[in-house]
Amino acid sequence: MDFAAEGLLDGLEGEEREARRQLLERLADEGVPLEELRAAVAEDRLPLVPVERALGACYTAAEVEERTGFPAAMVLRFWRLLGLPEARPQDRVFGDEDIAAAESIRFYLEAGLSEEGVVEITRVLGESMARLAPTTAAAFADAFLEPGDSELDVADRFTTLAQKLRPAIAPVLMAAYTAHLRDSIRRGIIGRAEREAGHLAGEEEMAVCFADLVGFTRLGAEIDTEQLGNVVGSFATLAADAARPPVRLVKTIGDAALFVSPEPAAAVEAALALIEAAETADLPSVRAGVAYGSVLQRAGDFYGHAVNLASRVTGIARPGSVLCTEEVYKASKDAFDLSFARRYRLKGIGDAVALYRARRPGAEAEASPKSKEGRRRR
Numbered sequence: 001m002d003f004a005a006e007g008l009l010d011g012l013e014g015e016e017r018e019a020r021r022q023l024l025e026r027l028a029d030e031g032v033p034l035e036e037l038r039a040a041v042a043e044d045r046l047p048l049v050p051v052e053r054a055l056g057a058c059y060t061a062a063e064v065e066e067r068t069g070f071p072a073a074m075v076l077r078f079w080r081l082l083g084l085p086e087a088r089p090q091d092r093v094f095g096d097e098d099i100a101a102a103e104s105i106r107f108y109l110e111a112g113l114s115e116e117g118v119v120e121i122t123r124v125l126g127e128s129m130a131r132l133a134p135t136t137a138a139a140f141a142d143a144f145l146e147p148g149d150s151e152l153d154v155a156d157r158f159t160t161l162a163q164k165l166r167p168a169i170a171p172v173l174m175a176a177y178t179a180h181l182r183d184s185i186r187r188g189i190i191g192r193a194e195r196e197a198g199h200l201a202g203e204e205e206m207a208v209c210f211a212d213l214v215g216f217t218r219l220g221a222e223i224d225t226e227q228l229g230n231v232v233g234s235f236a237t238l239a240a241d242a243a244r245p246p247v248r249l250v251k252t253i254g255d256a257a258l259f260v261s262p263e264p265a266a267a268v269e270a271a272l273a274l275i276e277a278a279e280t281a282d283l284p285s286v287r288a289g290v291a292y293g294s295v296l297q298r299a300g301d302f303y304g305h306a307v308n309l310a311s312r313v314t315g316i317a318r319p320g321s322v323l324c325t326e327e328v329y330k331a332s333k334d335a336f337d338l339s340f341a342r343r344y345r346l347k348g349i350g351d352a353v354a355l356y357r358a359r360r361p362g363a364e365a366e367a368s369p370k371s372k373e374g375r376r377r378r
């Protein structure tokens with residue numbers, strides 16, 4: 001194949017041109033179609049084609065069905081539930097792991113797990129993997145990409161890494177899943193009411209805490225993307241550190257974090273700890289809102305009036321402050337200094353809500369200079 005005539009070597013000279021030619025030759029010999037090579041060059045991802053191939057996408061949905069007995073239509077459905085790009089029946093996008101996954105799904109269904117339950121598990125798994133996979137890829141690129149690498153260097157090194165290091169992630173994933181499963185079971189309740197109903201209780205009483213970075217949108221216009229990513233990463237790390245039992249960090253979404261706790265005072269403690277840690281780390285000011293009430297847990301997330309209320313309360317909190325509802329105040333007043341702020345009308349909540357500001361015992365009433373500055377910027 002004349003790669004120069006096809007325009008696949010345009011703009012390259014010397015060693016860089018020769019490295020691409022060798023990589024193109026290798027991929028063509030392995031059966032990669034010219035159309036795919038053109039697309040990879042145009043999208044500037046040619047060095048990653050060998051890595052993708054090393055990850056073993058070689059079966060169609062029909063071939064998965066032949067090997068597992070799991071219907072091809074279901075294979076494609078669960079592929080979509082994972083949040084992956086639409087695949088056609090003839091597309092070779094499935095690997096050996098997908099064969100094993102199809103067998104496992106069929107086993108769960110035959111064992112009595114409902115299709116609705118398997119669908120929900122698959123959807124949540126896809127959401128989690130959609131975050132984990134790019135994070136892993138970025139970490140590997142930062143660690144192993146070297147200055148001056150040619151496309152051939154990148155292809156060779158990252159293909160080798162994918163083949164050698166990818167299997168090592170499996171025990172890490174299983175350990176994390178098992179630990180979270182143990183924790184979920186430890187917190188679960190199967191009493192008489194649950195046994196009589198034949199399912200777990202839906203709602204539970206929990207303290208809900210939202211916390212976010214003040215001025216994050218404006219900050220995005222002031223610093224570059226990499227710096228903004230560092231801020232988000234630091235905030236997520238501090239949020240995880242602040243979630244001491246019985247507080248759980250449910251999720252972080254960019255500049256916001258959601259915590260839940262069966263004990264309101266523990267949720268207030270987590271909010272104050274996060275605010276203090278962000279100030280120490282020289283991040284933008286953090287504000288938080290804490291509410292208490294009935295919540296419903298579904299697919300690893302929490303829903304209900306208390307969640308909505310905590311979010312609204314956070315939206316009116318001043319930088320560096322924690323605002324609490326009356327239920328949280330009553331349950332936490334012996335552990336913290338809580339002062340009445342005033343009654344607020346919150347969007348979508350109805351009647352005006354009495355809110356209280358929480359501080360550590362003996363803390364000064366005045367906000368820190370950093371909080372004052374953040375308040376002026378608001």
